[in-house]
Amino acid sequence: MTEAETDTENVPQSKYTKDKKVGEGTYAVVYLGVQKHTKRKIAIKEIKTGLFKDGLDMSALREVKYLQELRHPNVIELVDVFGTSNNLNLVLEFLPCDLEVLIKSKDIMFLAADIKSWLLMTFRGLHHCHRMSILHRDLKPNNLLLAPDGQLKIADFGLARGLGNLNEDLSSNVVTRWYRAPELLFGAKHYTAAIDIWSVGIIFAELMLRIPYLPGKDDVDQLDVTFKALGTPTEQIWPNVSNLPLYNSLRVYPPPSRQELRNRFIAATDKALDLMISMTQLDPSRRCNTSQALLHEYFTELPSPTDPKNLPKNKPNEPTVESNGNTTKRRKVE
Amino acid sequence: MTEVILEDRSRDMCPICKTDKYLSPNMNFLINPECYHKMCESCVDRIFSLGPAPCPYPGCGKILRKNRFKQQVFDDLQIEREIDIRKKVLSVHNKLQEDFDLISEHNKYLEMIENLVYGISSGDNAHDLEIELAKFEQENKVQILERNMRESERSNDMAKFQDAMERLRQEKLKIERKMELEDEEFTKQQKQELLNKLAHSSLNSDELIQQQMNQALKRKSQRKKILQELQSEMEDKLRTSFSSAKEEAPKTPFTPFKGDRDLHKLYRLLPIPMDIDTLMAGNSDPDSYSDANLTLLAKNKEYLAAGWRLHTAVERVMDETFMGLGCIVDKEKSISIH
Ligand SMILES: Nc1ncnc2c1ncn2[C@@H]1O[C@H](COP(=O)(O)OP(=O)(O)O)[C@@H](O)[C@H]1O
Ligand SMILES: [Zn+2]
Ligand SMILES: [Zn+2]
DSSP states (O other): OOHHHHHHHSOGGGGEEEEEEEEEOSSEEEEEEEETTTTEEEEEEEEOGGGSTTSSOHHHHHHHHHHHHOOOTTBOOEEEEEEOSSOEEEEEEOOOEEHHHHHHOTTSOOOHHHHHHHHHHHHHHHHHHHHTTEEOOOOOGGGEEEOTTSOEEEOOOTTOEEOOOSSSOOOSOOSOGGGOOHHHHTTOSSOOTHHHHHHHHHHHHHHHHSSOSSOOSSHHHHHHHHHHHHOOOOTTTSTTGGGSTTOOSOOOOOOOOHHHHHHHSTTOOHHHHHHHHHHSOSSGGGSOOHHHHHTSGGGTSSSOOOOGGGSOOOOTTSOOSOOSSHHHHOOOOO | OOOOOOOOSOTTBOTTTOOBTTTOTTOOEEEOTTTOOOEEHHHHHHHHTTSOEEOOSTTTOOEEOGGGOEEOOSSSHHHHHHHHHHHHHHHHSOOOGGGOSSHHHHHHHHHHHHHHHHHHHHOTTHHHHHHHHHHHHHHTHHHHHHHHHHHHHHHHHHHHHHHHHHHHHHHHHHHHHHHHHHHHHHHHHHHHHHHHHHHHOSSOHHHHHHHHHHHHHHHHHHHHHHHHHHHHHHHHHHHHHHHHHHHHOOOOOOOSSTTOSOOSOSSOOOOOOOSHHHHHHOOOOTTSOOOHHHHHHHHOHHHHHTTOOHHHHHHHHHHHHHTTTTOOHHHHHHTOOO
16 A cells, blocks of 8 residues: 555556547547556546536446446446546547457357347346446447456446436437337337347347347437337237327337247357346346346256357457557558 | 268259359359258259259159258268268257266267168168158157257357367268378289399399388388377367367356446335326325325326336436435445556
8 A cells, every 4th residue: 555555545547547539429538547556457538627618527427326326247347437627538448349349240150049148248247236236228349348257247336317206207319329219119118137138139139130220310210120020019919008298199019929930040059048138128028137147047957158268359450459559550451 | 761872073064954164164063961962052943942853863853842942061982971970860869978977988978879860871770860860850859859958058169169170070080081092003013013023133033022012111110100190180180279269168057237327226116106097086095105296297298109118217317316316426436447
């Protein structure tokens, strides 16, 4: 408790270097940096405070609030937070890749065991969130980041929300459209953790198909695409659904038969299909929760999940984690 | 028993559609263990996609199924076939050492398997043996399956290992066969040489013969050395592939939650009425939680439709109430993960 401790007394930003910009999000610029005393690579998310007339954007505050409550190998680690004269900075562990990049890299093959491993890590991370009464509300491949050791980390808690007040209305305009659960599409304001389970189910499907499963063109089309694939909900299969605000005159599609699902997900085992079906139940009260999912036989049947360190990685010719100057420059020659 | 037709020189051309691999480099050849007649993938697709059909080779006519076609692994079709036969025999005679009380019985069993494989691949009564094997399989289906199930857990690594071992064994056999042929050739040559020398050399016959014998001896010891090296090389390879198979083996048992789970709650939940009717009736159980606000929500159809349930809500409130109790902050901090 000597050097590090006294360092803390100093200006916090002097503990980190801010080396180069690696990305820009809706409300932040992300830099690659190093935590000086550990040499650990970190990402500094600098929140653009100037943009908002009343100071900080809510999402930044949410991200800080919820990440401080979470600590799990499959949730991104918030290493530090510090403010400078006009900025708020989140120091996060540096995660060089995400699942969306891999899904789109058509020359990378996914084994059934790889998909199982990613899904398992997603569920472990999500179980931790839900256990702490935190809904993520924006799960999508792009927010499942991958560490150099293969560990998957749930990231971007900018839309997260506690399950605190029961009477308070929640916004139904959450979750990127393609991964939005039907109760949200119907404008529900008192939804549950089941909305995250739906998103993971759709991600599971996307991992198997290698293309988005329910790519709606707009919010109306999203309903159509969703029900075309999974059947139109009725009072019978989803009691009380007609009480949701936006439930009206829907095109009626029959639910898919098991065989139709088998045909669509050719490589999936019966257990894999079972799990996916239970994650994508239209009625949220019938969807499995994270505990049930983690205990599902899909995870114990062969093949066993790939050891994270052996999972596919993004191509080495992308700027790699090693930023000793020369490697970062070696971009793909087009 | 069908005879295996060895490939001719035109090995890069599909004998059915005459497509040349040179011209379509993406072409793949497949064989079917019924008759081992080679043809290209698109021929297989064309001929067998609609269901089983006879092999198009002139005079063959065996009925082939598309899903049995496979890529040829070994150049030598004899070897390919022997491996298929071995696989087949082993899938039926699948007892393991642990199934025998005595090592000697197990050895006898292995010998029986070897004889059977040899018999089917090259014996005169191959056909009878095949029928016998099929009959045995039929009669012992259950036991065979049971042993297979037991095996399938271990087999993931083992299959790879056995495959590697088989390849090495075959490789060694091939080299030995080649050496035998070379030896024959060498002896013939020596004979010829001796005759020539006897006719033209000034040395007498005893000396010449002695010379040749020395040569042969030298060659023999060289051969022996090469074979020994080969043997130890194989064993090395086997050992490394075995140890890598072993390395993967010590699987830690699967732990779905990795400890991140409240198995021992600090409280016991009272029964909560599941059905709305009980709640609606208002005669709430005195042994349950009564919270006017919660009960109201539990009747709200919009809440219900969105998946909200009284049970989970109560459980969450209890979890949050008890969360952190029994947790010593200083201790937790000192073991904070890094
Ligand atoms: N922890 C991290 N490690 C490495 N790169 C990151 C990290 N977090 C974010 N990034 C990069 O910065 C970009 C913007 O991040 P973020 O603000 O979270 O995105 P968004 O606003 O789109 O949700 C990401 O697309 C990613 O490339
Ligand atoms: Zn052909
Ligand atoms: Zn044939």
